[in-house]
Amino acid sequence: MRVILNLILILFEIAACAAVAWAGLHHPVAFALATGLLAFALGLRLEVLRLRNEMPFYFGPGNSLRGLFVPVIGFGEALFKGLLAGVAALFTFSGTDQGRLFWVAIAFGLTIYAGAGLLRLLALKFDARPERWGFFRLGPPLGLLFSAMIAFLALYGLVPSPTVGDIGWTIVWEMPKVPTVEQTSELFFRLKQAFDDFVVTLLSAYMPPQWARVIGIIVSVNVLAGFVASLYAAVIAGLVHRAEPN
Numbered sequence: 001m002r003v004i005l006n007l008i009l010i011l012f013e014i015a016a017c018a019a020v021a022w023a024g025l026h027h028p029v030a031f032a033l034a035t036g037l038l039a040f041a042l043g044l045r046l047e048v049l050r051l052r053n054e055m056p057f058y059f060g061p062g063n064s065l066r067g068l069f070v071p072v073i074g075f076g077e078a079l080f081k082g083l084l085a086g087v088a089a090l091f092t093f094s095g096t097d098q099g100r101l102f103w104v105a106i107a108f109g110l111t112i113y114a115g116a117g118l119l120r121l122l123a124l125k126f127d128a129r130p131e132r133w134g135f136f137r138l139g140p141p142l143g144l145l146f147s148a149m150i151a152f153l154a155l156y157g158l159v160p161s162p163t164v165g166d167i168g169w170t171i172v173w174e175m176p177k178v179p180t181v182e183q184t185s186e187l188f189f190r191l192k193q194a195f196d197d198f199v200v201t202l203l204s205a206y207m208p209p210q211w212a213r214v215i216g217i218i219v220s221v222n223v224l225a226g227f228v229a230s231l232y233a234a235v236i237a238g239l240v241h242r243a244e245p246n
Contacts, residue, residue, distance in 0.1 A: 009240050013116055016236045021109030024093040025101055029181065031093060036086025039231050043078035046135050050074075081136060085231055088224040094185035103158050107149040108229060115142045115233030116240070123241045130241050134234025136227055143226020147217045154193065161197055162190045192221040 024031040051070045059069070092108065095101050115138050122128035153159040162170075167190050175183060196216050203212035 006244070009243055013120075013236060013240050014113065016239075017109045017112040017116065017232075020112055020232045020236075021105040024089065024108060025105040028090060028093040028095075028185075032086045032090035035089040035228055035231065036082045038235070039085035040078050040082030042131065042135060042231070042235070043081045044074060046132060047077045048074040050132075081227075084224075085228050089228045090181070091185050091188055092225045092228060094182050095189055096182050096186045097160065100159050100189070103153050104150070107146055107153065108225065110149065111142050111146045111226065111229040112233050112236065114145060115230055116237040119233060119237035120240060123237070124244075130237035131234045134230050134237060136230060138230035138233060139227035140223070141226070142229045142233065143223030144217065146225045146229060147220045147222040150222045151196070151213065151217050151220070154196075159193070160190070161193050167191060167194055196220045196222075 023034075048070055051074050055070070092104065093101060115134065116130075119128070119130040119134045119138070122133060123130055150159055154161045167187070170187060170190065175187065179187070196219075199219060200209070200212045200216040203215055
């Protein structure tokens, strides 16, 4: 029974990661709103808990500021992270190139799965709490993983790498006076891809191309998607961890 339950949990984890990626691909605006609200709700609880434990570091016992500091700062940090996660989710999945978005969704789903797997491992080996470790703390490494996958897809032509001329043509001749969210997101993606290519080309003049690509991956705006992936990885890993047999 233990083996069967573990197999069910693995299948649930895979299905949950795929479902999140599917929701982002087919309903980007609703996905962005849900992501922002989830980040705010989860962050409001976790930030308040964290600040309560950090109070002795900032204030002495009986300090009157302690009662005001926790809810105000906790609310502000949760609100900021909710807005960041929502905007990052919107620009990750919103666009007009469905072929590109399909590969982005695959990369995003794999990123969530990698994050959830790492959090499960930490929970099993070190009794770590997935939600607390995964909420935004896992964002940078997952962002680097996602950025590396997008760079790999771009290298093989599965994700377009437009030139400055292509972007200029789009702005002058294809963009309406009042662009939609999808059109704006597509243009933003092209701009960040062009910027990534520019960074790699510039650095390649001073270092080996392989190292230039690594730095391009690190400074890419695609890294921001890691904060969205870490949010869902934390939620999925937390659900799976609670259901695991002791």
